[in-house]
Amino acid sequence: MTDLMAHPVQPQEVSSSLDQPFQSKWVERYRGATVEDLDPPAALSLTPSDSISLALMSAFERDYTHLTVVDSATRALLGYIAIPKLQALLEAGKVRPEDEVRTAMVRFRRRANKYRVITMDTPLEELEAFFAGAHTDGQPQDFAVITDERRRFVLGVATVEDLEEFVKRRPA
Template sequence: MAQAQLTPTVMPPKTLTDRYRGAVIEDLQLPPAFALPYTEHVSRVIELAYDREFSHIPILDKRRKPLGYVEVARLKEKWEAGQIDSNDDVSKYMVKFKRSSTVPYTLITPLTPLNELEEFLKNDIFALVTDYERKFVLAVATSHDLEEFAKRGGF
């Protein structure tokens, strides 16, 4: 009887998918998103941001679609320097999302794999997690969220 020869199994290099073992954004257990309407006054935005210790806040239009975000530290800095009227609408100071045919929109949902989120966050400071139709902002995900998840999961 001939002996079967065992050939070593060559494992593919470890990929980002392996790193998170198939986990998706909902596995991060992110708190619900905190977003504000574009008509909110600067003074209220600063107050709410510091109460919750947020550094960036998504800004929404009247249909709750994301328009952009405000960098809280920069907003507060301008306010303290007297460069902003506290009754101004936050939309005057937000960073607008780029929407064009040359800049594709990356849909990030609760079921987006964490490896895709990690790739996205290489070029962006946070990701807005939305429903599939992009009607509602559900959460905000950051690199810090990924790092904490990796620590908890031993990745």
């Protein structure tokens, strides 16, 4: 998956769009489908002490664009690595292949942001709303970490492109 560029939005546009309920552009195509119907691949999780070279190799072997980062002892979700961003950091010389993942990972801030639980049973309309920023103060998201209901296990990652592919395959 590639990073998506968000169009600049004026603050008044954000607040007015947040006042209105999200309108799915593909609701008629979903017909009750859930995240499980996307058939997301199993998550590949790294630990903060893993090397950046391992992250790149693992992502390229599986054609993944985002890898989750979990605590090595508790397996708690700590954050993620976006491979396109990681490549840019390498090219800019800001990180090296032998550096640890912790130097380039994006950490989840549990207290700062409201966490939206996405499970295999989440309807695709809700996933689309999440990607569009309906649950993140208008901030578009380009991927979602799929967990169990209690957020104990990372089951996979779904991307905007996964949703678009599903819609293309689904007859109107």
